[in-house]
Amino acid sequence: MSTTVTSVSDYPEYLSEETFKRLLTQNFGAQAQLRDLQVIPQKSFGNYSSDIYRVKLIYDLHGLSSAENRRRETNEDQRVLQVLVKVLFENLSTISNENFMYEQVLPEINKILHICGLESVSPTVYYTLKTKNEIHFFEDLTPREYIVRPRTIGYNEDETRLLFKRLGEYHAASLIYTESHPEVRNKLRQFYAVSDPALELFIEDQMHGNIEHVVKIIETWSGFDAIIDKMRKNTGEVFRNKFLPLFDASQAGLSLILHGDMWIANILLSYNSNDGKTNDAVFLDYQTSFYGSPAFDIHNLFMTSVQLSVIVECYDVIIAHYYASFRSTLLAAKYPVENIPSFQCVLAELRRTDYFNYYLLTFPFAQTMLSDDMTKGMSFNDFQNKKRLELNRMDIYSNARVLDTYKYMLKSFDERGLLD
Known part of the structure; x- marks a missing residue:
């Protein structure tokens, strides 16, 4: 050969x-x-x-x-x-839920979607290997003209609407699957709310470093002095005591199996060749999937990947659009009407978990905005390199989109009392 x-x-x-x-x-x-x-x-x-x-x-x-x-x-x-x-990577294989998701959960979720006349939400898996690494062999969707959008630009309104429609479909099918397989709740490792001091310390260190870097810029903005003080207080034990309880499923009004890492690099989009509008989306990378409130996927997608103008002008409309997709999928699957979670239930979950957005702004969103030149060859080991991290932060916080987002979101967080 x-x-x-x-x-x-x-x-x-x-x-x-x-x-x-x-x-x-x-x-x-x-x-x-x-x-x-x-x-x-x-x-x-x-x-x-x-x-x-x-x-x-x-x-x-x-x-x-x-x-x-x-x-x-x-x-x-x-x-x-x-x-x-x-x-x-080998050091992540022991904590990944991806193999379990692709082998047991996603095939059943996709079956539910197909019954409803909808497309699969994940790519076809041809083969898997589990050695010291977790290895998956997927259908390459590039020949079918699926693409990943540039993460430093973010999604426009049309793209965002399509993505939240698909997210609503996924969450509906996930709810049906979770209720028929309740044992699955204990088989998915919680990525955040675990007794893992190393993980907690890593998150807190990254946030603290980002906050100390960006406040030097925010100090030049009028009217942000009180917000800076609150940001510095929302670190360490204060942050931990407000953040970790968000993942207590017993406090959630609605729980299901989440994607767990909804951001632009984990999503493939296809477009209509005639008008350029989006016509489908497929979600990738399920290693941090967990059982919890759908609000986490919603917050994560908005905060890390949607253009600020869309958040400012269309947030409420898109949340309603998401819920309409969620409800219509449940109805198509013959889910009992009287048991369908209400729109008010979804809104209550978004409010209950609102503090998650502060974490997203100060760490994941910031990290997603690192320029392509800076990410070349970068690995998790670089998060331990203080000189490299400082160069990264200089790159991130020189981005106008990042600063505009911080300026708007921090004011909004303060008005919502998140940092009090």
Whole structure:
């Protein structure tokens, strides 16, 4: 077999020819024969949790008729399978919920969506491996013209509406699945609300460093003195005592299995070629999925990935749009009408978990706005490098979108009493 890979041995064992032969057999049967493969490592700006490879498999099927075999011999019957390989870093594999989600939860959620006449919310998984790493072989949606939007630009109103429609569909199917499989609640590791001092310390350190850097800029803004004092108080034990109780599912009026990391790098969008409008979205990266309030996914998507003008002008309308999608999906699935959570229940959850937005602003949102040049080759180890972190913060807080968002959101947080 010829190959365009310079040397297959240059790649890890999970990218060997034997791996892809097993993948083809598992999906197409023993008649599937690998003829060629191309492996291309992918640059992943802003992704610090995994290595990504794009693989093109060329294969054919034995056991065909004589005419079909003649066509195959002239390469007319060769088939192509585009695969995206995601290799979760070893130090994260032990805490990831992604394998469980893709093997047990998402197939059932997608079945519910299909019954409702809706599209899958996750890509097809062709193959999985669980060694010291967690490795997934997905359908590569690039040939179908799905793309990741630039994270430093964020979603416009049209994109945001489509995304919250899809999120409402996912949450509805998740609610149905969770209620029929209550045991799943204890099988998903809580990413935030756990007795994990190292994780808590990491989050607090990153937030504290970001806050101390940005307040030097905010000090030049008129009318922010009191807010600066409150920001500095909302760190350490004060932050922890306000933040961790948000994840107590017993306090939630509505709970289901969340995506857990809803932001722009984990979402693929496709567009209508005629008018340029969005027509579908697929969600990726479920390693931090957990059981909790849908408000966390809603807050995360808005705060990290939606343009400020859309938040300011369209927030209430889009929340209503999300709920309409959530309710209509439940109705399409024949969920008992009297049991459908009310719009007021969703609004109450958004209010109850509002402090989560302060965390999002001061850490995840800030980190997502790091420029592509700064994220090249970056890994989790760089979060321990004080010199590198300071350079990162200089880059983040030189961005006009970041500063405009801080200026608006901090005033809003203060008016809502979040920092008191």
